[in-house]
Amino acid sequence: MxxxxxxxxxxxxxxxxxxxxxxxxxxxxxxxxxxxxxxxxxxxxxxxxxxxxxGGREHLVHDTVTWEVGRFFARLEHHVSAAPDLAAKLEEGLIFGHRAIHEHALLQRILRTEPEALLEELSQTVPLIEAAMRAYLLALLRGERLRPGVDPGEAADYLTRMFLSYVGSQGQWDLTDRAQVELLVRSQFVGGLLP
CATH class of the missing domain: 1.10.10.60 (Homeodomain-like)
Incomplete structure (x- = not known):
């Protein structure tokens, strides 16, 4: 003990x-x-x-960034847990993730003042994020009825890249507008995957 x-x-x-x-x-x-x-x-x-x-300061900063990113994704996963299906989880995840990133004061400050340092740190963390997200989405996809010929592994990879791209930079879509997020997910994320 x-x-x-x-x-x-x-x-x-x-x-x-x-x-x-x-x-x-x-x-x-x-x-x-x-x-x-x-x-x-x-x-x-x-x-x-x-x-x-x-590893000193470099090791500490790297682990701190990884820890904070992990805490973000734990909150994200908890937030979407009650959503009934894949599309709804993606919708809730985009809304929550975009808002959380926008409201994260430290992240926004570093993006304004030290973007290169943050990008360097994130470049080491992103592969871990992608792998965890891909595994999570693959498990969800295996529970969905997919269009004929859709490979769940390839679909999980596609959804991971799409989600991370949009949650960080919404482009033309307003991720604070639930109707736009629903349209985005239904047309761009799962439109070719689900019947």
């Missing part, structure tokens, strides 16, 4: 460090946040940070 408690304690400390890193990035920006800042904010020593993130 002792080792279980130690694991919980380690996870709490790791989460404390990640949350402190987010606070520091909010305060000073992505490029200016240092290990000293994070250690001070977390109330821990630099040595403790290195025990959890042996």
């Amino acid at each position: 002792r080792s279980g408690g130690a694991a919980v304690g380690k996870e709490r400390t790791r989460t404390r460090i990640l949350a402190a890193t987010l606070t520091c990035i909010e305060r000073w920006g992505l490029a200016k946040t240092s290990l000293e800042d994070v250690a001070r904010e977390a109330g821990l020593s630099r040595a403790t940070l290195y025990r959890y993130f042996p």
Whole structure:
């Protein structure tokens, strides 16, 4: 039982460090946040940070971005869980995801002030996001009646790319308008996949 408690304690400390890193990035920006800042904010020593993130600042920032992206997708998945079918889940996901990205003050600040640094970090995280989303959508597609000849794996890949593209940049569609989102999903996302 002792080792279980130690694991919980380690996870709490790791989460404390990640949350402190987010606070520091909010305060000073992505490029200016240092290990000293994070250690001070977390109330821990630099040595403790290195025990959890042996790769130093780069490792810590990467894991913080990955952690925050993971939290975003966990909220997204929870939000769409009650939707009755694939199209409805995509609609709810686009509305929620677009709003959450738009309202994420830290993300919007970094996009205005340090977009290159964020894009560099996200370039390492995006393959993980795509793989998780593809697996989630593939499971949903296997429960749907698809048009003849539609390969569920290819459809999951297509929907993943479409979703990530639109949730980040809505283009001509107003993702705050439920009727437009429904039309977008029915015509562009699932129109060729479902009978």
